Amino acid sequence: MNISIIGSGHVGLVTGACLAELGHCVVCVDNDEEKIEKLNRGEMPFYEPGLQEIVRFNFLEGRLRFSNSIAEGTRHGEVLFIAVGTPPKPTGEADLSAIERVCREIGANMTGYRVVVEKSTVPVQTGEWVARNLQKYAPTGLTFDVASVPEFLREGSAVHDFKHPDRIVIGVSSDRAAGLLVKIFEPLNAPILLTDIKSAELIKHSANAFLAMKISFINAVAHICEISGADVGKVAKGIGLDSRIGMEFLQPGIGFGGSCFPKDLSGFIAISQQLGYDFQLLKEVENINRLAREWAMSKLLHLLGGSLLGRTIGVLGLSFKPGTDDVRESPALWMIGDLLKMGAGVRACDPVSIENARQILGDSVEYFQDPYEACTGVDALLITTEWSVFRELNLLHLKSVMKTPIVVDGRNLFEPFRMKEIGFQYAGVGRAALGQEVRG
Ligand code: UDX
Numbered sequence: 414m415n416i417s418i419i420g421s422g423h424v425g426l427v428t429g430a431c432l433a434e435l436g437h438c439v440v441c442v443d444n445d446e447e448k449i450e451k452l453n454r455g456e457m458p459f460y461e462p463g464l465q466e467i468v469r470f471n472f473l474e475g476r477l478r479f480s481n482s483i484a485e486g487t488r489h490g491e492v493l494f495i496a497v498g499t500p501p502k503p504t505g506e507a508d509l510s511a512i513e514r515v516c517r518e519i520g521a522n523m524t525g526y527r528v529v530v531e532k533s534t535v536p537v538q539t540g541e542w543v544a545r546n547l548q549k550y551a552p553t554g555l556t557f558d559v560a561s562v563p564e565f566l567r568e569g570s571a572v573h574d575f576k577h578p579d580r581i582v583i584g585v586s587s588d589r590a591a592g593l594l595v596k597i598f599e600p601l602n603a604p605i606l607l608t609d610i611k612s613a614e615l616i617k618h619s620a621n622a623f624l625a626m627k628i629s630f631i632n633a634v635a636h637i638c639e640i641s642g643a644d645v646g647k648v649a650k651g652i653g654l655d656s657r658i659g660m661e662f663l664q665p666g667i668g669f670g671g672s673c674f675p676k677d678l679s680g681f682i683a684i685s686q687q688l689g690y691d692f693q694l695l696k697e698v699e700n701i702n703r704l705a706r707e708w709a710m711s712k713l714l715h716l717l718g719g720s721l722l723g724r725t726i727g728v729l730g731l732s733f734k735p736g737t738d739d740v741r742e743s744p745a746l747w748m749i750g751d752l753l754k755m756g757a758g759v760r761a762c763d764p765v766s767i768e769n770a771r772q773i774l775g776d777s778v779e780y781f782q783d784p785y786e787a788c789t790g791v792d793a794l795l796i797t798t799e800w801s802v803f804r805e806l807n808l809l810h811l812k813s814v815m816k817t818p819i820v821v822d823g824r825n826l827f828e829p830f831r832m833k834e835i836g837f838q839y840a841g842v843g844r845a846a847l848g849q850e851v852r853g
Contacts, residue, residue, distance in 0.1 A: 414597060417442060417490030419483055419515050421452070423571065423672070423739070424532060424564050425496030427464060431575040433471035435600055441479050442486040452479045460738040460765050463572040483518035487527070492593055493519060494562070495543075496532040505679035506687070507536050516543055520550025523557060528590045531561040531610075534617050534677055536684035540584070540610035558590035561610045562598075563617030568671065569736025578603045584613025618684075621677040622695055627662040628669050629701035635665035635843025636708060645843025646825070665842045667797060667823035668705035670733035670742040675699075705842075706744050709795070710751055712840040713821045717793055722756035727791035727815070729784055730798020730824070731763035731770040738765040744823070745797035746773060752795075753777055762787035764800055785814050793819035799826055808835050 414437050418429040421443040429441040443449055448458045455469045471477035480486060487493060497511040512533065519529060529547060531540060544559045551557065561584035566574045581598045583605060585591045591607055598605060608616075635645040645665050653660035669675070678695050685692040717724055733743035740746055743766075749759050759778045763770065767780045781787035784803060788794055788811055796803060804826045812818045812835060820832060822841045832839035 414438070414492065414593070415490050416440075416492050416494070416597070417486035418494045418496055418532075419486055419519070420495065420497035420511075420533070421448065421458075421479065422496065422498065423459060423461065423568055424566060425494065426452075426458070426468070427461065427566060427571040427575055428494060428496060428532060428564065430464060430467045430471060430477060431572065432597065433474075433477035434467050434576075435597075437476065437597070438489075439471075439477050440486050440489045441477065442481065442483055443479070444481055446481050449479045449481045461571055462569065462736060467572065483515060484522040487519050487522040488524055491526070492528045492530060492597065494530045494532040495519075496564075499533045499535055499676070499680070501676050501679045501683075504683060506683035507534075507676075507680040509535065509539065509542070512539075512543065513546055516546035517550050520547040523547075523551050523555055525555070526589075527557045528593055529557060529559050530594070531559070531614070532564055534563065534621070534673070534680070535561075535614055536680055537611050537614045537618070537688075538684075539614060540586075558585065558587045559610065560585045560590050560594060561613035561617075562594060563613060563620075565617075565620060568739055569734060576601065580604045580606055582606045582608065582613050582616050584608050584610040584616075586610055618677055618681040621674055622681050622698070624662050625669055625674040625678055625702070626694070626698045628664075628674075629698040629705075631663045631665045632668060632705040632842070633701050636704075638843040643843075648843075664825075666705065666799075666825065667709045667744040667748065667842070668702040670744045670747075672739065672741040675702075675742045706748055706751075709821055709823045709842070710748060713793060713795060713819075716819045716821065716838050716840060720755075721752060723758075724756075724792040725758040725760060725790060725816070726752050727788040727794040728752075728759055728761040728778075729763075729787065729794065729796045729803045730800060731761055732766040732798050732800075735798055735800045738769050740766050740769045740773065743770075743798075746770065748795065748797060748823075749774060749778060760787045760789075760791060763798065764802055785810060789814045790816050792817050793821065796820065796822045796824055796826055799824035808832070808837075812836060 416437045417440045418425045419442045421441040429439045433439040457465045499507040502508045540559050583594045638645040649663040652658050682692045682695050731745050761778050762781045762784045818837045820837050820839050825841045829844045
């Protein structure tokens with residue numbers, strides 16, 4: 414089937430390449446000409462494990478090509494996936510202006526029946542708005558359908574997540590659109606939930622909000638563990654073994670970041686408010702997420718005698734999670750901003766995200782590819798992203814290069830008991846205050 418993807422970012426490019434992998438003939442469109450030129454040279458615009466291989470293979474096989482023309486994409490694909498950004502406005506509500514521009518171009522260039530699919534995360538009831546926009550610009554008498562097929566891809570495992578989805582959600586309002594979309598996704602052998610467009614839109618917002626809520630819940634429990642002397646790792650395991658709760662997304666730390674959870678939470682709160690529901694629960698999820706960073710900062714301040722002025726802090730991790738070079742809404746960058754405001758110097762390390770971080774932080778921070786170099790001479794170390802390269806550090810060597818062996822472990826990479834044995838002043842998240850060995 415001929416398919417076009419409008420918007421070749423983390424979602425669109427992965428979706429397009431994986432659909433080509435399934436045998437479809439795909440055109441990926443983007444208005445960033447430099448990105449299209451890079452893709453035509455087989456270079457990826459961002460780091461995503463496994464993506465470059467399937468892009469290059471399908472490009473060479475002639476099943477995948479790139480364009481900066483929505484008109485071309487509209488002529489090519491019977492099914493058009495809109496995967497452009499829907500960033501939050503200052504009010505928190507989703508900015509749909511990119512989608513509006515795309516609808517105008519699609520509408521004006523449709524030459525026959527099309528299914529126009531919302532792949533971007535959009536507030537509930539957007540489908541009706543998309544249909545109105547398309548109708549405004551489409552040639553009279555031309556038929557089309559709108560659909561919502563939300564994605565559940567995680568950065569750093571997006572190719573895997575596309576190929577092995579827990580479910581495919583297809584929100585449609587016609588059998589014709591349903592037939593085409595089921596045909597596209599059936600080969601993935603995953604449960605297909607056929608529903609209406611509004612429910613599909615709400616499934617996406619609800620899924621991300623629920624996952625973010627799980628993270629904030631365990632971060633709140635971690636705080637209580639520290640005060641009470643319990644161990645959050647044991648508590649998370651104890652509740653996660655209940656199949657109704659599950660072990661996933663119960664890893665405490667300095668909170669969630671990324672281009673999705675923060676944006677989708679604020680978008681869900683905003684649309685709920687517009688519909689007349691004050692989503693207090695999600696506002697608290699946001700508050701706890703901010704407190705998780707502040708709690709880690711207070712530990713650092715405590716261990717450094719109450720002031721960071723003139724101190725040098727090592728920061729291990731810039732990306733919002735391991736496996737990606739994406740630093741959007743990264744807790745690491747939020748905390749570095751606070752460190753700089755408090756007069757500290759920062760020596761930061763990340764395997765793949767330094768250039769993206771430099772675009773935001775500039776040269777206010779020193780950047781190192783090597784973690785030991787980053788930690789040389791520092792007054793304290795703040796661990797912000799759980800890259801495996803940090804987990805495998807030689808702790809005796811690390812201690813030897815630091816000025817003072819103080820570690821605030823924002824992602825619980827290390828065991829408190831072991832750290833204290835080596836001679837670190839160590840603070841994790843939700844771990845037993847005295848670092849007693851919690852065996853078994
Ligand atoms: C998320 C959703 O998982 C995905 O389904 C959706 O399509 C897009 O948003 P992503 O943001 O790429 O994916 O990464 P994810 O793995 O969900 O992590 C999000 C944030 O939560 C990261 O900052 C991560 O560090 C944090 N996190 C995750 C925790 O703090 N604890 C956890 O247990 C899990």
